[in-house]
Amino acid sequence: MVLTPKYTPQPRPFGGLYLEVASKLDSACPGYLNRVLYASALKRSIQFAAYPEIDFSQPEQMAARLRALAPDACCPSLDPVAQIARGLLALYPRDIARAVFGSVPEGFLGVLGRIGDDPLPEPADYRLAFNLFFDPANKARAKLLRQKTGQVSAKYLRISMLLAPVLVHQKVFERIRSAEMAETLNMALDLIRQLHPTVTDEALHASLDGLSPKDHDLSDWVGTWLSKAEAVPMTSPFPADDPDLKLISPTQLADLGRRFKNCAASYASYLALGTHLVFEWTRPGQSAVIVLRSLSDGRWLIEQVRSESNGVPDRETLLAIRAKLHSHGILRYGGAGRAEITKRLAHFLRLYGLEGHGDLLDEGLPDPFEDLLGVLPDAA
Numbered sequence: 001m002v003l004t005p006k007y008t009p010q011p012r013p014f015g016g017l018y019l020e021v022a023s024k025l026d027s028a029c030p031g032y033l034n035r036v037l038y039a040s041a042l043k044r045s046i047q048f049a050a051y052p053e054i055d056f057s058q059p060e061q062m063a064a065r066l067r068a069l070a071p072d073a074c075c076p077s078l079d080p081v082a083q084i085a086r087g088l089l090a091l092y093p094r095d096i097a098r099a100v101f102g103s104v105p106e107g108f109l110g111v112l113g114r115i116g117d118d119p120l121p122e123p124a125d126y127r128l129a130f131n132l133f134f135d136p137a138n139k140a141r142a143k144l145l146r147q148k149t150g151q152v153s154a155k156y157l158r159i160s161m162l163l164a165p166v167l168v169h170q171k172v173f174e175r176i177r178s179a180e181m182a183e184t185l186n187m188a189l190d191l192i193r194q195l196h197p198t199v200t201d202e203a204l205h206a207s208l209d210g211l212s213p214k215d216h217d218l219s220d221w222v223g224t225w226l227s228k229a230e231a232v233p234m235t236s237p238f239p240a241d242d243p244d245l246k247l248i249s250p251t252q253l254a255d256l257g258r259r260f261k262n263c264a265a266s267y268a269s270y271l272a273l274g275t276h277l278v279f280e281w282t283r284p285g286q287s288a289v290i291v292l293r294s295l296s297d298g299r300w301l302i303e304q305v306r307s308e309s310n311g312v313p314d315r316e317t318l319l320a321i322r323a324k325l326h327s328h329g330i331l332r333y334g335g336a337g338r339a340e341i342t343k344r345l346a347h348f349l350r351l352y353g354l355e356g357h358g359d360l361l362d363e364g365l366p367d368p369f370e371d372l373l374g375v376l377p378d379a380a
Helices: 016-028 033-040 039-051 060-068 078-091 093-101 108-115 124-134 136-147 154-162 179-195 201-210 218-226 250-260 264-273 315-325 338-346 370-375
Strands: 245-248 278-282 290-296 299-307
Touching: 016 033, 016 039, 016 278, 016 370, 033 039, 033 078, 033 299, 039 093, 039 124, 060 078, 060 093, 060 218, 093 108, 108 136, 124 136, 124 154, 136 154, 136 299, 154 179, 179 201, 179 264, 201 218, 218 250, 218 264, 245 250, 245 290, 250 278, 264 278, 278 315, 290 315, 299 315
Parallel strands: none
Antiparallel strands: 245 278, 278 290, 290 299
16 A cells, blocks of 8 residues: 655745745744745735734734734734734634725625735735725636636736726636736727717727637737727828819728728728828829828828829829829828839848838839839929
8 A cells, every 4th residue: 555645835935025924923923924834825915915904003903903803813912913913823814814905895806815825026016916806896807817727927917907997808818928918908999989970988998708719819809899980089181072082091901902902901900090091093094092290390201102903003003193292291101213223222232121111122012103203204
């Protein structure tokens, strides 16, 4: 018969404010620190949660709260700090929570037990955890933590509080890896609301039920909502009734891409962010897609002028477009006289992603009208 060796607990060290408080308690009650070093994860967590709540300038207050639940351990004749240490050792975690926080909301101790052996980085996070479970307004947020499997870190406590109410959804919570990501999603939600002013929060929240397993960071969910927008956040540099230019909204891009056999639909998020505007050139007998990029001073730059299948529009159409855009102060890339150098060396050096030119460099067209400048210097 083989006997299984008995598990021997090992001390798990900790530091910072937690060690400072534990040392003060140990000075008044020798042996306290050693007991905490060997305690279970939950017993340690409730000790750590209590430390920030102790006011050592008025220790009698905490001593009285613990003494009410452990009168034998917290003898009134003892020093108040010693009473606190003895009470924290003698009481069960639930009773300590009741003495320290005044109540024990459902789920609070369960989360404390899943924090692990180490204390939370910020002592204030324990009060945050308590408020998550204590405040009825946070019921849905607390549920995120209760349903989460595995260890609960400070990161998840903060994420659950940061998420906008619409995004308080288990499938969202499972995908978020940082507080920064939660803040970014809140920004994305604000943009979606701006572009969809009639969509209700209920509809936005319900759409999260169908998240694809492949959408690991919710970028597809955000992108889908942006692609359905019927407006753009930027003001067009052209009059709304201009007979030659039709402003394209994100929801119209897919149709534009089908008609012109290009990837116009990929511009949906750019339009929603306000970095680009897309126009269809609609003058009779002529057709083209024009992409403008916003500049910091409120002006616009021509990024692309394309015909069907990403080809270059005919000469007459290009001249008409150039005249129209120039009359409205639209800028274009410089580099007259260097088009051939740019075209050859850009491909030779594989500079296809050169910032500011996009796929114009792929086509060797850093200026959409470069080929016309030498031939027709006085045109338009």
